[in-house]
Amino acid sequence: MGKSQRVAILGAGSWGTALALVLADNGHDVRLWTHNKVQADVINETHRNERYLPNVELSSSIKGFYQLDKAIENTEIIVFAVPTKAMREVAEQVNKVCHGSKTIVHVSKGIEPDTHLRISEIIKQSLSETILKDLVVLSGPSHAEEVVLRHPTTVTAASDQIQAAEMVQDLFMNQHFRVYTNLDVVGVEIGGALKNIIALAAGITDGLGYGDNAKAALITRGLAEMARLGTTLGANPLTFSGLTGIGDLIVTCTSVHSRNWRAGNLLGKGKKLDEVLESMGMVVEGVRTTKAAFQLAQKLDVSMPITEALFHVLFNDVSPKEAVDQLMSRVKTNEMEDLVNILGEHHQTESK
Numbered sequence: 001m002g003k004s005q006r007v008a009i010l011g012a013g014s015w016g017t018a019l020a021l022v023l024a025d026n027g028h029d030v031r032l033w034t035h036n037k038v039q040a041d042v043i044n045e046t047h048r049n050e051r052y053l054p055n056v057e058l059s060s061s062i063k064g065f066y067q068l069d070k071a072i073e074n075t076e077i078i079v080f081a082v083p084t085k086a087m088r089e090v091a092e093q094v095n096k097v098c099h100g101s102k103t104i105v106h107v108s109k110g111i112e113p114d115t116h117l118r119i120s121e122i123i124k125q126s127l128s129e130t131i132l133k134d135l136v137v138l139s140g141p142s143h144a145e146e147v148v149l150r151h152p153t154t155v156t157a158a159s160d161q162i163q164a165a166e167m168v169q170d171l172f173m174n175q176h177f178r179v180y181t182n183l184d185v186v187g188v189e190i191g192g193a194l195k196n197i198i199a200l201a202a203g204i205t206d207g208l209g210y211g212d213n214a215k216a217a218l219i220t221r222g223l224a225e226m227a228r229l230g231t232t233l234g235a236n237p238l239t240f241s242g243l244t245g246i247g248d249l250i251v252t253c254t255s256v257h258s259r260n261w262r263a264g265n266l267l268g269k270g271k272k273l274d275e276v277l278e279s280m281g282m283v284v285e286g287v288r289t290t291k292a293a294f295q296l297a298q299k300l301d302v303s304m305p306i307t308e309a310l311f312h313v314l315f316n317d318v319s320p321k322e323a324v325d326q327l328m329s330r331v332k333t334n335e336m337e338d339l340v341n342i343l344g345e346h347h348q349t350e351s352k
């Protein structure tokens with residue numbers, strides 16, 4: 001086991017709490033920050049986070065914090081684990097109270113609507129250069145509910161600085177939680193964000209009572225459109241065949257743990273978006289990401305038919321059944337066209 005580090009995790013929802021447990025298992029000093037004072041007190045008194053991870057005992061080396069300045073004081077590493085919609089606000093708060101330079105890790109999956117920024121870009125805009133030593137994204141197929149049971153899980157630490165990715169690999173890696181590295185930050189962030197759109201769609205087709213054929217179609221054609229947008233933004237196409245692409249698509253489209261799949265399932269069964277989101281009580285990132293990806297695809301003229309169909313279901317009152325019918329009656333096309341174009345463009349960029 002490596003040297004013990006002081007780490008602040010910002011956001012005490014399911015993922016922040018599960019990662020706190022991984023880091024505590026690895027012998028690190030973990031401060032779990034929440035904007036809810038009662039929640040911080042309860043974590044310290046009971047060593048539990050009942051709302052987000054019921055029945056999980058947290059190590060006493062995980063300390064709950066309510067004051068942000070105290071949570072990050074004298075830490076080497078700050079992990080952002082709040083939903084995408086809170087990322088800018090929390091990063092700006094950190095910028096006001098943080099002293100010294102830190103390795104920043106983010107573990108969230110989304111794209112900001114209207115600005116179309118990835119999370120690492122929001123963080124770079126919000127933190128001063130004196131604070132931001134390195135920036136690493138940790139992403140992959142990893143439901144919090146299974147991580148806390150210490151079931152085998154694999155994820156990717158991506159950074160354009162390989163030493164930073166390796167440092168984060170060492171920080172989190174253990175017998176149950178295996179971490180790979182990747183230099184492709186764009187591909188890793190885009191894969192993690194867009195798979196939630198496809199998981200919502202897979203939940204919808206399951207809710208409509210369609211079977212495994214429909215789900216397999218969504219996963220494979222979803223991957224094609226994820227790679228199409230990702231490579232247009234500069235990602236390496238091969239990243240989409242890795243943990244943060246197909247890996248996260250599989251886990252999110254097929255697991256009952258997925259909030260995106262569950263929300264889609266209720267929509268497919270005829271529930272309205274507002275009531276679905278209210279009933280979840282946790283973040284469903286795919287809803288906002290659908291809006292952001294739809295806007296981005298239009299701006300960059302990238303074909304994303306599943307995203308477009310879901311956008312109209314979520315925001316324009318198109319029924320799920322009608323959306324599927326429209327997808328199935330699109331003009332005929334060649335399956336490989338995408339792949340050839342994507343690989344060809346990447347090859348040309350690489351050889352320049």
Ligand SMILES: NC(=O)C1=CN([C@@H]2O[C@H](COP(=O)(O)OP(=O)(O)OC[C@H]3O[C@@H](n4cnc5c(N)ncnc54)[C@H](OP(=O)(O)O)[C@@H]3O)[C@@H](O)[C@H]2O)C=CC1
Binds near residue numbers: 143283
């Ligand atoms: N859960 C999982 O298995 C995984 C999640 N992720 C990603 O991690 C990110 C976080 O998700 P997750 O933990 O599951 O979400 P949850 O809904 O479980 O928890 C979100 C947490 O963020 C807090 N929060 C919300 N808004 C703010 C704010 N403005 N300031 C401070 N805290 C805030 C919430 O506080 P409050 O209780 O007050 O609402 C809550 O503690 C998402 O991007 C998700 O896609 C990635 C991999 C796995």
Ligand SMILES: O=C(CO)COP(=O)(O)O
Binds near residue numbers: 257
């Ligand atoms: O990202 C996740 C698993 O890798 C969690 O997915 P949900 O947000 O759909 O629960």
